[in-house]
Amino acid sequence: MSLDRATMDERVPRDFETLRATILDRRESLPKRIAQIAAYALDNPDDIAFGTAASIAASAGVQPSTLIRFAQQLGFDGFTSLQQVFRERLRERNSSYDERLQALRAKAEGGAGHRAIFDGFVAAASTSLNDISRTLDDAHLEDAISLLAKAETIYVLAKRRSYPVASYIAYALGKLKIRNQLIESAAGLNAEMIGFATPADAVIAISFSPYAPATMEEARSISEQGVPIVAITDSSFSPLAQFAKVWFEVAEADFAGFRSLSATMALAMALTVGVGEKRRDTGRKRKI
């Protein structure tokens, strides 16, 4: 029997990907019950890694002995060796993302030259994206997009550090043919611009600590006119939050004193494109 195994399968898969490939390769030539386990293993790799032969067999609806036969058919000498591969996968997999970031941060802190600075900004951006991806509330997103989609004109309000985001929103809205107005400070005509806004319009306001006083004042004045505000800011204590109908908390990581804009940008683009889609859908429905 050991001879058979040796001849039919000299190389035992040592990493998960190879194992996976091997299983998929032989899928059709496997006996029914063995195939059943094979499918279960690829679908629930975590269970294989943590479970006992008995518990796994029960979950997969087979006998424990079948599980062992499956392992042996793949060239392992038992279930335990097969399990090692699934465990190794978890070990390696888990380190990768965090280690990646940590490595970047380490290079950024300890590294020499300007590459370190660059790595620092990449790490900050990655961290920010990671965070927002975890924390963003879907319901808020839906609310904000509904609110903005109904607006006649979308006003975009941001100063200083947040201004690049505002300008990108304005660019994207323009490309999507959505009427919008970027409130810039250049000519000092902001008060007049804001005066045109009505409750049928809406505002996207972006501000992070230290909150630009001009932004705050303009946000207050525009909210007093009954214009609904969607705010992107950095904490629930932000003065911007109190003016807003819907607000997002975005925690951007910083490096060398400059905060990343990646998370804010991603959110801004989602809002913009979301509004575009919503309008198109509504338009379609109206036509029908």
Add this chain to the structure above:
Amino acid sequence: MSLDRATMDERVPRDFETLRATILDRRESLPKRIAQIAAYALDNPDDIAFGTAASIAASAGVQPSTLIRFAQQLGFDGFTSLQQVFRERLRERNSSYDERLQALRAKAEGGAGHRAIFDGFVAAASTSLNDISRTLDDAHLEDAISLLAKAETIYVLAKRRSYPVASYIAYALGKLKIRNQLIESAAGLNAEMIGFATPADAVIAISFSPYAPATMEEARSISEQGVPIVAITDSSFSPLAQFAKVWFEVAEADFAGFRSLSATMALAMALTVGVGEKRRDTGRKRKI
């Protein structure tokens, strides 16, 4: 004994972070051998997740019974329950970078609602950061920073989609007290602005396909005046590359027709802060 446990620690940590905090909190009040295990556990969480009580105890240099006492002191009823927490951590931990991105992309493509759009932008940003982190050439970065650090005034040139990056560069340069001039198109005075630039200055130009004709023309005219250009663009065929002394190829992933700006932003910030550092260093050296 169970009474003791119940009184001293009613809430058993159920997730790894809580457990970690609990251990660190009590670190100093723990007996020697227990502390030894505690340290080992936090340093080698994977070993706790996969090992047996005996193997872990051996690795940590204690008796298996101590391991169990450690678990009980934390409120668990045995090693097995403690181990569950370590296993859960592995299950729930973020998946590897690639799997993560794949999951995001899958959600973005298959998912419903506007969350899918958001995930798409996050995925695009992550991909872009990943790519640039791999492909960026350190030497180019050093060259560009050297070139820019010598400039009397840094002109920043970008239109349309690239404009948000330019405005962020201008903001950051301003904060670092580096003289700069953002070439905007508002008043149509660009030609005049460009006329002031001399070979002692430098330009950061950013443009992606389809290259804004205005940017190209301005880049050409300014390079004809002998002003060195650092370009950020998307391919070696970019017309911008031919005018530039140093140029970076940045491949931004796109979603829903809008390209990410994350990679460009990270590079832009690295250039900006790099110039700031270089000037500070040079200033110091001069003083000495």
Add this chain to the structure above:
DNA sequence: TAAAAAATGAGGCAGACATTCCATTCCAGG
């Protein structure tokens, strides 16, 4: 310093574990 309490080490035990073995079932080929 003596007594009490806590911490530690080590062996033993019941139960769970992976694995093996054998009886039974299934299926292809004659």
Add this chain to the structure above:
DNA sequence: CCTGGAATGGAATGTCTGCCTCATTTTTTA
């Protein structure tokens, strides 16, 4: 329809597991 061989189920087995107990050592308290 039979028959040989593979596939499968299920119980038996021996190892290893976590956990408990108790003797010993160390630390704390009076």
